[in-house]
Structures are given as C-alpha cells and as structure tokens.
Amino acid sequence: MLAAFxxxxxxxxxxxxxxxxxxxxxxxxxSDGTTVALLTSRxxxxxxxxxxxxxxxxxxxxxxLLRDALQQARGSxxxxxxxxxxxxxxxxQLCAGLPLALxxxxxxxxxxxxxxxxxxxxxxxxxxxxLDRLHRExxxxxxxxxxxxxxxxALHARLFRLLPLNPGPDLxxxxxxxxxxxxxxxxxxxxxxLARAHLIEPGHVxxxxxxxxxxxxxxxxRAAEGTDPSWRDAARTRLLEHxxxxxxxxxxxxxxxPGQPVPKAFTGREEALTWLDAERANLVSAVTxxxxxxxxxxxxxxxxxxxxxxxxxxxxxxxxxxxxxxxxTAHVACDDxxxxxxxxxxxxxxxxxxxxxxxxxxxxHARDLFRKTRDRSFEASxxxxxxLxxxxxxxxxxxxxxxxxxxxxxxxxxxxxxxxxxSNSLGLAFQDVGRFTEAIGAHTQARKLFELADDRHxxxxxxxxxxxxxxxx
Numbered sequence: 001m002l003a004a005f006x007x008x009x010x011x012x013x014x015x016x017x018x019x020x021x022x023x024x025x026x027x028x029x030x031s032d033g034t035t036v037a038l039l040t041s042r043x044x045x046x047x048x049x050x051x052x053x054x055x056x057x058x059x060x061x062x063x064x065l066l067r068d069a070l071q072q073a074r075g076s077x078x079x080x081x082x083x084x085x086x087x088x089x090x091x092x093q094l095c096a097g098l099p100l101a102l103x104x105x106x107x108x109x110x111x112x113x114x115x116x117x118x119x120x121x122x123x124x125x126x127x128x129x130x131l132d133r134l135h136r137e138x139x140x141x142x143x144x145x146x147x148x149x150x151x152x153x154a155l156h157a158r159l160f161r162l163l164p165l166n167p168g169p170d171l172x173x174x175x176x177x178x179x180x181x182x183x184x185x186x187x188x189x190x191x192x193x194l195a196r197a198h199l200i201e202p203g204h205v206x207x208x209x210x211x212x213x214x215x216x217x218x219x220x221x222r223a224a225e226g227t228d229p230s231w232r233d234a235a236r237t238r239l240l241e242h243x244x245x246x247x248x249x250x251x252x253x254x255x256x257x258p259g260q261p262v263p264k265a266f267t268g269r270e271e272a273l274t275w276l277d278a279e280r281a282n283l284v285s286a287v288t289x290x291x292x293x294x295x296x297x298x299x300x301x302x303x304x305x306x307x308x309x310x311x312x313x314x315x316x317x318x319x320x321x322x323x324x325x326x327x328x329t330a331h332v333a334c335d336d337x338x339x340x341x342x343x344x345x346x347x348x349x350x351x352x353x354x355x356x357x358x359x360x361x362x363x364x365h366a367r368d369l370f371r372k373t374r375d376r377s378f379e380a381s382x383x384x385x386x387x388l389x390x391x392x393x394x395x396x397x398x399x400x401x402x403x404x405x406x407x408x409x410x411x412x413x414x415x416x417x418x419x420x421x422x423s424n425s426l427g428l429a430f431q432d433v434g435r436f437t438e439a440i441g442a443h444t445q446a447r448k449l450f451e452l453a454d455d456r457h458x459x460x461x462x463x464x465x466x467x468x469x470x471x472x473x
Contacts, residue, residue, distance in 0.1 A: 002035045011035065016028050042147060043198065066091065067082065067088075073110035087120075091117055091124065096213035141214055141218075156190055159179075164223065168285045176209065180235070194209075199215060199219075243283055248263075250266060287322045299326065299329040300326060340369030340378065344378075346362045350362055351385075357393065359389040377409075380405070380406045380418065403425045419449055
C-alpha cells in the first residue's frame with residue numbers, strides 16, 4: 001500500500017511509537033525510498049536511521065507546556081501559571097524538564113481547578129514521595145522508568161542502583177568504577193549501555209555521565225528495596241576515598257615548586273587543574289555529605305586539599321563552606337590542631353571576600369588553638385595572617401603587635417623565610433602609621449633574610465607577604 005502511494009507521489013509519514021527492540025521495529029519500516037518513518041524508543045536502536053536524542057525541556061519551554069496543557073483542559077481563563085510565576089517555576093523545577101512529569105502535573109492541576117500551583121509544588125518538594133505524587137490513573141513517571149529498568153540484567157541494574165551515591169551532578173567513568181569496584185573499561189561499557197537505554201545521560205565531554213533528577217530518585221528507590229545496605233555503604237566509602245586521595249594528589253601538583261617531587265596520579269599541574277575543575281561540584285558535595293554518612297575522616301581530609309585550588313580559581317563560597325565543615329568536624333573530634341588549621345583557612349577565605357571582622361575572629365581562634373597545641377610555627381603564621389586582617393580594618397597598632405609576635409616566633413625557630421615574610425608585613429604596618437624609619441629597618445631585615453633563604457622573589461617584592469597563608473598541619 002505504501003509503495004502504491006509512493007508511485008502516485010503521495011508522501012506518507014509512518015510513526016512507529018515506543019519500540020522496544022530493533023527486531024520489533026524493522027518489519028514496520030517502509031523500504032520504497034519515498035515514505036518517511038519516525039521511530040520512537042526508550043532505547044537507542046540500530047536500524048540504520050538518523051538518530052535524534054531528545055533532551056529535557058528548559059525552563060521557558062516547561063512553563064509553556066504547563067500553561068498550554070492547563071488551558072487546553074480548562075480553557076484560556078485558567079491563568080494559574082501566569083498568576084503565580086514563582087510557584088510555576090517551582091513545579092517545573094521539581095519536574096526537572098521531563099515532559100511526562102509536566103503533563104502529569106498539568107493533569108493533577110486540571111483535575112482540581114481551584115488548586116493553586118503552590119500547593120502542588122509543596123506536594124512535590126519531598127524527595128522520597130515525589131514519584132508517588134507524579135502519578136495519575138493513566139500514566140506515571142515511575143511506570144515509565146520501570147519499562148526501561150526491567151530490561152537490565154543484574155550487572156547493569158547493580159551499577160544503576162549505585163549511581164545515586166555520587167554526591168554531585170555528574171560523575172566520571174573512573175569514579176563509577178570505584179563505586180562498582182570493577183574494571184574501568186567494563187564499567188565504561190555498562191555506562192554506555194545505560195545511556196543507550198536512556199537511564200543515564202552522557203555528559204558534555206566524553207567519560208562523564210549524569211542522572212536526570214527524577215531518574216536519580218527512582219534508582220535510589222530501587223536500591224532501597226530489600227537490599228542489604230552494607231554493599232552501598234562500602235561503595236560510598238570507595239568513592240569518597242577515591243575523591244579524597246585523588247584531590248590530595250592534585251593539590252600536590254598545585255603546591256609543588258619547580259624540581260620538587262609530585263604524586264604520579266597526574267602528569268602535571270594542568271592535568272591536575274583539569275581534573276579539579278571537572279570534579280569541583282562532586283568534591284564540595286562530598287565534604288558536605290561526609291559527616292552525615294559516617295565519614296568524618298573525609299570531612300577532615302578533603303577541605304585542606306581543596307584550599308589552594310579554590311583560592312586559585314577564586315571559588316570563595318565553596319572555600320568557606322568546606323572550611324566551615326572542616327572546623328566543625330575537627331571540633332567534634334576534639335582535634336585542636338585540625339580545628340586551628342580550619343579556623344585559619346576559614347579566616348583566609350573571609351579575608352578574600354572582605355569580611356574582615358569575621359576573618360579577625362577566625363584567625364584569633366586559630367592563633368589560640370595553635371598556641372594551645374604548642375605548634376609554634378603555625379601560631380606564628382596565624383599571628384601574621386591576623387596582622388594582615390587587622391590592617392584592613394585600620395587597627396594598625398594591633399597589626400604591628402601581631403606581626404612583631406610572628407617575626408619573633410619565627411626568629412626563635414630559626415625559620416628565615418617565614419621570619420622574612422613577617423618582617424616584611426611588619427614594615428608595611430609601620431608604613432601605615434607613618435613610622436617610616438622603623439619600616440625601612442623591617443624591610444631591610446626582610447630583604448637580608450630573603451637573600452639568605454635564596455628567595456629572589458621575596459627580595460624584589462615589598463608586598464610579598466600581603467596575602468594570607470592557608471595552613472595544612
């Protein structure tokens with residue numbers, strides 16, 4: 001029949017909807033060379049056709065779909081979407097751009113014409129019940145995911161159930177291999193299969209993968225069904241340990257001076273920075289969840305390894321977040337030394353964002369705790385950092401006292417380089433109050449000490465110490 005139409009020059013569009021396998025679809029595809037076919041599937045099928053991957057809807061398109069569906073059902077007088085744009089934005093965000101979820105949300109609203117969008121948004125807020133809410137008699141988000149999940153064998157299903165353990169928005173193949181405790185190339189094949197089944201999505205670059213928000217809830221739900229939680233706990237531990245260990249190695253490359261040995265995990269500084277850029281959201285989220293999932297050691301180890309990178313890229317909000325968690329974790333563990341370092345790094349971050357009063361408070365805590373633990377070198381560095389913060393709020397005499405303390409402690413420890421930096425800071429504080437003869441003396445002493453330490457940069461730069469140092473005891 002299609003061939004006859006083709007001979008008459010009549011073009012027909014054949015729609016083959018929701019095919020499960022290529023074998024199911026192939027007998028239905030026209031072969032006359034004229035008739036066009038559109039084949040839809042939850043799986044990427046090999047039928048020799050042009051592939052079009054449908055992405056989720058962006059926010060404007062999602063709101064448009066919600067508005068159109070409501071007005072189609074209830075008439076143009078239904079202005080609930082335009083009447084409460086904040087609630088409409090909340091609903092589409094919770095539906096995460098998935099057309100099926102948006103159609104169900106519109107249906108639920110159409111069923112109750114007096115129901116405000118804010119009511120539906122509140123109903124969808126709770127993660128563990130969101131999939132239950134996105135359900136009507138004729139359709140359900142969970143049922144659509146079930147159709148894809150039921151095709152998975154045990155290996156694919158196990159990996160799929162582990163993926164929500166990743167704390168950030170996407171993950172690498174390497175990270176997934178640590179989750180699964182399996183060979184990276186084998187895991188890569190499994191991930192590609194899950195992507196062909198549209199249960200996960202390829203990232204913007206190769207070897208990165210992400211879960212749609214609602215699929216993440218579904219995978220987490222399946223993992224919780226009659227499963228021994230210990231295997232997921234072990235997987236989370238492997239993943240967090242991978243993030244902590246690799247971050248420390250990357251940090252080693254960022255801090256290394258020319259000629260110093262560096263960890264072998266990366267070929268150089270640029271590769272380490274590239275990895276940190278890709279994983280930043282995962283690493284910050286890992287710090288955030290570590291305590292609540294029984295991994296306070298990660299909450300203590302990751303933040304110090306991130307400080308240099310977050311300073312370098314100027315991600316100050318992340319720096320404050322992770323250092324605050326580091327401080328609180330160390331305080332609970334009664335680890336004064338780590339708490340002191342966290343206070344110092346938090347004060348340094350506050351200084352960078354010009355929250356000078358907060359910086360001073362944090363650095364005073366760091367100084368006092370380092371004094372308590374008898375870490376004289378770190379106490380001196382905290383004194384020097386405190387002096388720099390005090391200068392910013394024009395407490396110049398207090399700053400002079402702080403820098404003098406730092407200089408004297410470093411002198412007693414015979415640390416020429418740190419003594420030079422403190423002397424240089426002291427010289428800058430003397431300049432602030434017009435004590436120029438004393439400033440000349442401090443800078444002259446700093447220059448001599450930098451020369452003895454073979455630091456030519458310090459010799460040349462009078463503002464060398466006007467930046468706070470992060471500490472990693």
